[in-house]
Amino acid sequence: MAQYNYSVAYDFDMQNTDRIREKELEQKKLIKQKKQEKLARKLQVKNAVKIIAVVAFAAVVAMGLLYREVQVFEGEKKIAQLEKELKLIETQTYQKMYDMEKNTDLKQIEDYAMNTLGMIKLDKSQVVNMTIEQDDYVEKNLDDTKVLKKASDFIETAFENLVGIFASK
Numbered sequence: 001m002a003q004y005n006y007s008v009a010y011d012f013d014m015q016n017t018d019r020i021r022e023k024e025l026e027q028k029k030l031i032k033q034k035k036q037e038k039l040a041r042k043l044q045v046k047n048a049v050k051i052i053a054v055v056a057f058a059a060v061v062a063m064g065l066l067y068r069e070v071q072v073f074e075g076e077k078k079i080a081q082l083e084k085e086l087k088l089i090e091t092q093t094y095q096k097m098y099d100m101e102k103n104t105d106l107k108q109i110e111d112y113a114m115n116t117l118g119m120i121k122l123d124k125s126q127v128v129n130m131t132i133e134q135d136d137y138v139e140k141n142l143d144d145t146k147v148l149k150k151a152s153d154f155i156e157t158a159f160e161n162l163v164g165i166f167a168s169k
Contacts, residue, residue: 113119 114121
């Protein structure tokens with residue numbers, strides 16, 4: 001290469017080196033910029049995924065709460081229906097009790113007792129009046145075997161009733 005007064009302006013190798021360095025710097029800047037853009041996109045995707053996860057979780061929680069409220073509403077509705085049925089049945093029961101008391105004729109009972117069962121009325125000579133001098137309380141003695149028997153019978157009956165209730169469903 002020719003050198004003219006040691007001037008760099010005519011040194012083509014020097015100019016090429018500067019251009020190469022500039023290109024390398026530009027490439028490094030581009031690589032750095034691409035990395036930053038890639039990192040920014042990753043961050044955006046990550047944030048979007050977080051937002052979607054939070055929204056999905058909120059939706060699941062809302063659905064669970066809504067389901068619970070529906071169950072409570074249906075339960076209250078069923079309770080109201082059963083209470084209505086109970087009132088109707090109680091009314092029918094009271095009506096039947098009233099009809100039974102109204103239709104109960106003591107003369108019919110007395111006639112049935114005398115004619116069908118062969119009972120007779122007492123006359124005054126058969127009636128005995130007694131006077132007992134005691135305080136106004138009752139003493140009741142139960143031995144231990146009767147108490148245990150009654151308790152075991154009660155438990156057995158309760159268990160049979162529970163089995164009957166669950167077996168009928």
